[in-house]
Each structure stands twice: as C-alpha cells, then as structure tokens.
Amino acid sequence: MSKRRINKVAVIGSGIMGSGIACHFANIGVDVLLLDIVPRELNEIEKAKGMTLEDKAVRNRIVNSSLQSALKSKPSPIYHQNFANRITTGNLDDDLSKIKDVDWVIEVVVERLDIKKQVFENIEKFRTPGTLITSxxxxxxxxxMSEGRSEDFQKHFCGTHFFNPARYLKLFEIIPGPKTSQDVLDFLNNYGEQFLGKTSVVAKDTPAFIGNRIGIFGIQSLFHQVKELGLTIEEVDKLTGPVIGRPKSATFRTVDVVGLDTLVHVANGIYDNCPNDEAHELFKLPDFINTMMENKWLGSKTGQGFYKKVKDDKGNSDILSLDLDTLEYRSKKRAQFATLEMTKTVDKVIERFPILVSGKDKAGEFYRKNFAAMFAYVSNRIPEISDDLYKIDDAMKAGFGWEHGPFQIWDAVGVEKGLELIKAEGHQVADWVNEMLASGSKSFYSVKDGATYFYDIPSKTQSKIPGQDAFIILDNIRKSNEVFKNSGVVIEDLGDGILNCEFQSKMNTIGGDVLAGLNKAVDLAEKDFEGLVIGNQAANFSVGANIGMIFMMAAEQEYDELNMAIKYFQDTMMRMRYSSIPTVSAPHGMALGGGCELSMHADKVVAAAETYIGLVEFGVGVIPGGGGSKEMALRAQDTFRKGDVELNVLQEYFLTIGMAKVSTSAYEAFDLGILQKGKDVIVVNKDRQIATAKAHARLMADAGYTKPVKRNDVKVLGKQALGMFLVGTDSMEVANYISEHDHKIANKLAYVMAGGDLSEPTLVSEQYLLDLEREAFLSLCTERKTLERIQHMLKTGKPLRN
Structure with missing residues (x-):
C-alpha cells in the first residue's frame, strides 16, 4: 500500500467550526483551501462602493469575514498569526474544482442532511479518486450521508468529529460508514494522534457518537437533579468544577459558552433517535430550559444565559445568576459545603472521590446520585456506542476536559461501592460489570510494566490499551522506576540511560526542595546515567518560584537568607547548563517566571505546542532573579549582527521582561527569544512529550555530548544602553503608562541588562551579570510596594498595579 501523506486539505464551510478546523491544520503546517457559499445579495458597504455580485471580493465575502473573525477571536485558534498565510479562501461556485489537488476534503456545512448530500454530490464531480472525504x-x-455515492467515495468516507474549539479540545472522533475501508480508519486514527495532537477515538455510528452521548447525559441529569435537590446554579458549578477535575467553567458556565441552543439540538437528537435508551426520559428538556430557549437566553452569544453580566451605575461589572425557581436574575451567592472542605488538603483529584461520595451533607447526596446515574449509564452503553470501556473515558477527558473518565472515577470509588450506590438510587447496571467481578478482575484498569491495561469484556481479561508505545506515562512508572524522592520532586529512570526529574509541589512551584531535587538529578545523571529530562504531566509545567517563601523572608527582613536562596536558584540553573550530561526541559501549559528560566538554561527545550511561557516577575514587583535577566542580556548579544543597531536589539529583549510578555503558544515563544530556532522543538501531542524529550536527550548523548565552556565573552553596552533605557522609562512614567514603582523596577532591570554603568561596551562573564541581577532582585524585595504586590498575588492570583 502506498504511503498516504496530507499536504493539503479542503475545508467546506467556514463557520466557527470550519474556520477553527482550517486554522488547526494550518497550525501543523498543512496548506488549507477554505470554501463557502457565494452571497445572494450585496451588503450596504458593497452597494455604496458600486460593487456587483460578480466581484471576487463580494463572492468571497462570507468565507473571508468568517476566517477574519475566527483569527481575531480569543483564545486564538492559531498558534501564530503568520500561520494564517497557509489558508487560501474561495467559494463553492468558482473554486470547488480546486479540490482535485487536495489529499483530504472535510465537510463542515450546516447540520441538515439534504444540504450535506447536495455538497457531497458536487464534491464527487471534482474529487480525485482515493482522496479522503469526511464530515x-x-x-x-x-x-x-454517503448513500448514492460511488464505491470509491464510500470506501474513503467517514465522520471525523472535531470538538469546538478545534485547537484546544483534544477529542477526535472517527465514525466509520458502512463501507469505510479499514486502511482509512487506521490512517485517520494515527494521523489524529501524531499530527493533529488529538486523542483519536473510533466510535460507532450511533446518535451523538461517544463524547456527546455521555456528556449530554451528564448535563441533562444535572438539569433534573438541580430541582430535585434544591440546588442553585452556583452550587452545581462549585460541585462540578476543579474539585472533581473538571474545567473552571464547570456545568452552567460551560453551557453558556457553548450555547444552550447547541446543547438542546443534541439532546433532542438523542431523545428522538434513541427510543430504547433506558434513560430516554432524561433527555426530555425541563421546563426552565424551554423557557430560556423561548426567551433567547442562549448564553454568551445572546448576552445572558444561566449567568448575565451587568454594569452598575458606576460602570463596574457584576455577574448575576439565574434563579431556576423564579427565572429571574439575582446576585451570585457563595456556595459552600462541608464535604468540599474535607477535600481541601487532598491535592490529587482522583483521591477525593471516596471522600465526596461519603459526605453527610447535600453535596455528598449530590455526588452519590450523580455518580450512580453516570456509572450505570456508561456500563449500559457498551457495546452500543463502543466495545471498549477505555474509549468512553478517553472521549470524556479529551472532549469535555475531564481529568478522569467515568470508569476511572468508578475505580477510585471502588467497583463494589459504585454498585451499592447504583442499587441505592434504583438504577440497573449492565451484566458485564458483575461478570467482571466474578472473573476475578476487581477494577476496570490495572498497570503492569509501565503500561495501562483495561478490562476487555469479550475475553474477560485485562488487555493492554493499544497505542501506548509512543508514550511514557509517568503515573505508571513512578513507583517502579523511582530513583530518588523528596517532598518537591520524584526522579524516575526513563530507561536507555535517561533520567526524568518530575516536580511534585503545589502548582509545581520551585522552592528549596525542588532545587535540591534538581541538583540531585544532575548529580545522579552525571554519575550513573547519560542524560536528564525535566518534565511532568500535571496541568502546568511550573508557575515559577515559590513567592510565598520569598515574601516570608522579605517581610521578616532576613536578607542574608534571601540572598542565599536566590543564589541557590541561580547556581542550580547554571549547574543544569554546565553539567557534563545533556539536559532537556519539557514545558507545557503555564511555564512562568522560574519555570521559564529553567527552560532557558536547559541544553534543549521540547515544548508542547500549548505552552504559555514568559518572565512575569514584574507583576510581583521584582525582576527575573533565577538567571532570566542575565539570559536575556546574553541572548540579545548573541543575536547582534554586523551593522545592527545593538541598542535596538537589546531593547526588544528588555521589553519582553518589562512588559511581562507571555506566549500564547510555544511558536510565539520563538518571537520572544525564549525558545531558540534551530535548537528547540515543539510537540503537538502533549502525551508524546516526555518520550520525545527522552529521545532528544539520548540523541545528544549518542552524538558525543561535551560540557559547554563557561561564558566570559558577553558584550554589554554599559552607559550607552543605560542612558537610553532611563530616558525611555522616564517618559513612560510621565505619560502615565507605568506607575512610579514600575519605573523603579524597570530601571533596576535596565542596570542589569546594560551590564551596569560601564563607560564603554565591555566583555563580561555570566557570573558578573548574575551578581548584578541578584543585587537588583534583593533591593526590590526591601520595597514596601513589592511586598504589597507579592501579597496581592498570593491572595488573589492576580497582579497588582501600585
């Protein structure tokens, strides 16, 4: 079989979903042809300009305005604005013939079968045989959809369901048609994982497939429980948010974002097309939902849904919530439950579930009802929507942002305990669950030799989940491969001579224990191994230094100890850079402050595409003190080219710190000088990141890694640069762009990056710059306004402008 490559795709339909899919293909380097219909009439602007329906700008108006509004939306659908150049727009009348040159056609037009069939008929006139075609x-x-199409069309046709927004939600459901070839399914499954960075799940052709069938069941079941238990929408959002590993938007806020009409459309589809579903009546919409639909309270897009943003007389924003009894908006009420207080000290979400279902208050009752209904429902969906239980968990995690799928939660509660809950609530469980317990399997999942196994129903045995060989799952190897552990890190042997240092602190902040662990990891790697990866699989790589510790020392005026602590941080960064083994940092999610500095001192960065990285210390009233200020000065000098205005180059690096710029993707970090072209790499599928980082460390070791030579040749510009920076910061304060304290911090940074007030450009060592950086950091820690900023950040999680 010849190897199939995807160089160019056509996306038919440029609505929110179509434009989002087009942007994500552009993200991974594929050329995209985005097509939509021709407008039927001119708009007012076109009439005023004397245009006609034959003008190209008019004919492509719908597609161009859809794409432009997608590119302006936040969060952005595209990794880097330049990537939009990979998308060409056109219309279905003039440009459909161009699909003969594409490798894959994706249809994303309105959800009406007659329109879709018409589109497929037109596509077939121009499609080259063998081209993938999906809906x-x-x-x-x-x-x-494929009825009446040619043999070749049907063989290469299936459903590929992306979730909105296509860049951020990882679920990629693949739904075979009656004649889809196995080769096509295998190709799409692999392509989704490897290139699109998705969790690919092959689903059956049942209403709403896997993700939405279970997800909408969950939401509908909540809609009915809210009334039954007399809960407010704030209480439900509190109970169904981060405490159980779900997104902050929880339930009702999520519905507002997605749009109530979208949810109702899917729920009605399930109600109409699944008459034999044991929970059929649950998909009937409660009265309050029907009223909201009539009132057009659809959520964010109509300005009000379950929540409504209003401004008071003084122009301050406030958020009101809907009272489901009176259907009137009222001020938000704070939700509190004793059961949730019991989980405050339990960091790992998976360990909270047994506590939650044993709660004695309304929250405990809510969780027992909720999980009982969910457990019973998912057990009964096998084999209807999927033959394998892990696919249901994968779909919920990737499509709805759950940290754990229903079967993983059931395992955490205990399979037998789950059966008790189901019985107590009067639900029926599928027979296979009892058969599983009878066969000797006491859980849905197990771990063996670093791989995850699941209970395979037909064979009644634990089988290995396929496709794991490209991944390293730290949860699975942590216990068996542990080399060292303290309260801040676990160091694991990844095999093939490579170690991994995994942070275990809250939000992965970097404090004394983490630094001690990093030093230990370098020691161990230099002695008995050949490379070191610094990586973890938490929500965020690291939100930076432990500012609580800095605040305590500064408030107590323990400046000698603070000086030692900062020096320890700097020395650890330099230790990573100048060790005798290759060091690879694997940032993902938030990599801020110290997390960014650590990555900048590794030999190589293997970043996940979704990495939000930057030096944000200005927000807490200091400058980067773990080598970040030194590193930006050094990198500026390394990019000086003959004929450059060196001051201008230095100024860009200065502004990156001064404006606390954070990349919105790893690709943007190249523009900020935080990642380096030709050296650092980006992985689209985060699940493959640790394995890829390990491979790069191995590669560097095999290529004969030698310890870098310490730098004594960093060119600093002295007075010449300092003068320019000080004039700039003065004028910014005069124009009220920055506060007096911002001015002070900026001047300290200027002093470090200029290399002090030397009378002429001079070559200095890295250590010289580190000493300047540490001195500036310490002096800022003596300022009351800096302490106010740190305290405000610790209390609210938001920066203070004082």
Whole structure:
C-alpha cells in the first residue's frame, strides 16, 4: 500500500467550526483551501462602493469575514498569526474544482442532511479518486450521508468529529460508514494522534457518537437533579468544577459558552433517535430550559444565559445568576459545603472521590446520585456506542476536559461501592460489570510494566490499551522506576540511560526542595546515567518560584537568607547548563517566571505546542532573579549582527521582561527569544512529550555530548544602553503608562541588562551579570510596594498595579 501523506486539505464551510478546523491544520503546517457559499445579495458597504455580485471580493465575502473573525477571536485558534498565510479562501461556485489537488476534503456545512448530500454530490464531480472525504457532523448518522455515492467515495468516507474549539479540545472522533475501508480508519486514527495532537477515538455510528452521548447525559441529569435537590446554579458549578477535575467553567458556565441552543439540538437528537435508551426520559428538556430557549437566553452569544453580566451605575461589572425557581436574575451567592472542605488538603483529584461520595451533607447526596446515574449509564452503553470501556473515558477527558473518565472515577470509588450506590438510587447496571467481578478482575484498569491495561469484556481479561508505545506515562512508572524522592520532586529512570526529574509541589512551584531535587538529578545523571529530562504531566509545567517563601523572608527582613536562596536558584540553573550530561526541559501549559528560566538554561527545550511561557516577575514587583535577566542580556548579544543597531536589539529583549510578555503558544515563544530556532522543538501531542524529550536527550548523548565552556565573552553596552533605557522609562512614567514603582523596577532591570554603568561596551562573564541581577532582585524585595504586590498575588492570583 502506498504511503498516504496530507499536504493539503479542503475545508467546506467556514463557520466557527470550519474556520477553527482550517486554522488547526494550518497550525501543523498543512496548506488549507477554505470554501463557502457565494452571497445572494450585496451588503450596504458593497452597494455604496458600486460593487456587483460578480466581484471576487463580494463572492468571497462570507468565507473571508468568517476566517477574519475566527483569527481575531480569543483564545486564538492559531498558534501564530503568520500561520494564517497557509489558508487560501474561495467559494463553492468558482473554486470547488480546486479540490482535485487536495489529499483530504472535510465537510463542515450546516447540520441538515439534504444540504450535506447536495455538497457531497458536487464534491464527487471534482474529487480525485482515493482522496479522503469526511464530515464533521455531530449528530447526523454517517450511513445516511454517503448513500448514492460511488464505491470509491464510500470506501474513503467517514465522520471525523472535531470538538469546538478545534485547537484546544483534544477529542477526535472517527465514525466509520458502512463501507469505510479499514486502511482509512487506521490512517485517520494515527494521523489524529501524531499530527493533529488529538486523542483519536473510533466510535460507532450511533446518535451523538461517544463524547456527546455521555456528556449530554451528564448535563441533562444535572438539569433534573438541580430541582430535585434544591440546588442553585452556583452550587452545581462549585460541585462540578476543579474539585472533581473538571474545567473552571464547570456545568452552567460551560453551557453558556457553548450555547444552550447547541446543547438542546443534541439532546433532542438523542431523545428522538434513541427510543430504547433506558434513560430516554432524561433527555426530555425541563421546563426552565424551554423557557430560556423561548426567551433567547442562549448564553454568551445572546448576552445572558444561566449567568448575565451587568454594569452598575458606576460602570463596574457584576455577574448575576439565574434563579431556576423564579427565572429571574439575582446576585451570585457563595456556595459552600462541608464535604468540599474535607477535600481541601487532598491535592490529587482522583483521591477525593471516596471522600465526596461519603459526605453527610447535600453535596455528598449530590455526588452519590450523580455518580450512580453516570456509572450505570456508561456500563449500559457498551457495546452500543463502543466495545471498549477505555474509549468512553478517553472521549470524556479529551472532549469535555475531564481529568478522569467515568470508569476511572468508578475505580477510585471502588467497583463494589459504585454498585451499592447504583442499587441505592434504583438504577440497573449492565451484566458485564458483575461478570467482571466474578472473573476475578476487581477494577476496570490495572498497570503492569509501565503500561495501562483495561478490562476487555469479550475475553474477560485485562488487555493492554493499544497505542501506548509512543508514550511514557509517568503515573505508571513512578513507583517502579523511582530513583530518588523528596517532598518537591520524584526522579524516575526513563530507561536507555535517561533520567526524568518530575516536580511534585503545589502548582509545581520551585522552592528549596525542588532545587535540591534538581541538583540531585544532575548529580545522579552525571554519575550513573547519560542524560536528564525535566518534565511532568500535571496541568502546568511550573508557575515559577515559590513567592510565598520569598515574601516570608522579605517581610521578616532576613536578607542574608534571601540572598542565599536566590543564589541557590541561580547556581542550580547554571549547574543544569554546565553539567557534563545533556539536559532537556519539557514545558507545557503555564511555564512562568522560574519555570521559564529553567527552560532557558536547559541544553534543549521540547515544548508542547500549548505552552504559555514568559518572565512575569514584574507583576510581583521584582525582576527575573533565577538567571532570566542575565539570559536575556546574553541572548540579545548573541543575536547582534554586523551593522545592527545593538541598542535596538537589546531593547526588544528588555521589553519582553518589562512588559511581562507571555506566549500564547510555544511558536510565539520563538518571537520572544525564549525558545531558540534551530535548537528547540515543539510537540503537538502533549502525551508524546516526555518520550520525545527522552529521545532528544539520548540523541545528544549518542552524538558525543561535551560540557559547554563557561561564558566570559558577553558584550554589554554599559552607559550607552543605560542612558537610553532611563530616558525611555522616564517618559513612560510621565505619560502615565507605568506607575512610579514600575519605573523603579524597570530601571533596576535596565542596570542589569546594560551590564551596569560601564563607560564603554565591555566583555563580561555570566557570573558578573548574575551578581548584578541578584543585587537588583534583593533591593526590590526591601520595597514596601513589592511586598504589597507579592501579597496581592498570593491572595488573589492576580497582579497588582501600585
């Protein structure tokens, strides 16, 4: 079989979903042809300009305005604005013939079967045989769509359901049609994982497939429980948010974002097309939802849904919530439950579930009802929507942002305890669950030799989940491969001579224990191994230095100890850079402050595409003190080219710190000088990141890694640069762009990056710059306004401008 490559795709339909899919293909380097219909009439602007319906700008108006509004939306659908150049727009009348040159056609038009069938008929006139053709439907059965199409079309046709927003939600459901070839399914499954960075799940052609069938069941079941238990929407959002590993937007806020109409459309589809579902009546919409639909309270897009943003007389924003009894908006009420207080000290979400279901208050009752209904429902969906239980968990994690799928939660509660809850609530569980317990399997999942196994129903045995060989799952190897552990880190042997240092602190902040662990990791790697990866699989790589510790020392005026602590941080960064083994940092999610500095001192960075990295110390009233200020000065000098205005180059690096710039993707970090072209790499699928980082460390070791030579040749510009910076910061304060304290911090940074007030450009050592940086950091810690900023950040998580 010849190897299939995807160089160019056509996306038909440029609505929110179509534009989002087009942007994500552009993200991974694929050329995209984005097409939509021709407008039927001129708009007012076009009439005023005397344009006609034959003008190209008019004919492509719909597609161009859809793409532009997608590119302006936040969060952005694209990794880097330049990547939008990979998308060419056109319309279905003039440009459909161009699909003969693409490798994959993705249809994303309105959810109406007649329109989709018409589009497929037109596509077939120009499609080159062998080209993939898929539909991004979320509800229409796949087998209806390809009726009447040619043999070759049907063989290469299936559903590929992306979740919105396509860049951020990882679920990629693949739904075979009656004649889809196995080769096509295998190709798409692998392509989704490896290139699109998704969790690919092959689903059956059942209404709403896997993710939405279970997700909408969960939401509908909550809609009915809210009334039954007399809960407010704030209480439900509190109970169904981060405490159980779900997104902050929890339930009702999520519905507002997605749009109530979208949810109702899918729920109605399930109600109409699944008459034999044991929970059929649950998909019937409660009265309050019908009223909201009539009132057009659809959520964010109509300005009000379950929540409504209003401004008071003084122009301050406030958020009101809907009272489900009176259907009137009222001030938000704070939700509190004793059961949730019991989980405050339990950091790992998975360990909270047994506590939550044993709660004695309304929250405990809510969780027992909620999980009992969910456990019973998912057990009964096998084999209807999927043959394998892990696919249901994968779909919920990747499509709805749950940290754990229903079967993982059931395992955490205990399979037998789950059965008790189901019985107590009067639900029926599928027979296979009892058969599983009878067969000697006491859980849905198990771990063996670093791999995850699941209970395979037909064979009644624990089988290995396929496709794990490209991954390293730290949870699975932590206990068996542990080399060292303290309260801040676990050091694991990844095999093949490479160690991994995994942070275990709260939010992965970097304090004394983490630094001690990093030093230990370098020691161990230099002695008995050949390379070191610094990586973890938490939500964020690291939010930076432990500012609580800095605050305590500064408030107590323990400046000698603070000086030692900062020096320890700097020395650890330099130790990583100048060790005799290659060091690879693997940032993802937030990599801020110290997390960014650590990455800048590794030999190589293997970043996840979704990495938000930057030096944000200005927000807490200090400058980067772990080598970040030194590193930016050094990198500026390394980019000086003959004929450059060196001051201008230095100024860009200065502004990156001074404006606390954070990249919105790893690709943007190249523009900020935080990642380096030709050296650092980006991985789109975060699940493969540790394995890729390990491979790079191995590669560097095999290429004969030698310890770098310490730098004594950093060119600093002295007075010449300092003068320019000081004039700039003065004028910014005069124009009220920055506060007096910002001015003070900026001047301290200027002093470090200029290399002090030397009378002429001079070559200095890294240590010289580190000493300046540490001195500036310490002096800022003696300022009351800096302490106010740190305290405000610790209390609210937000920066203070004082």
């Amino acid at each position: 991004n439907t979320s509800g229409i059965p796949i087998h209806f």
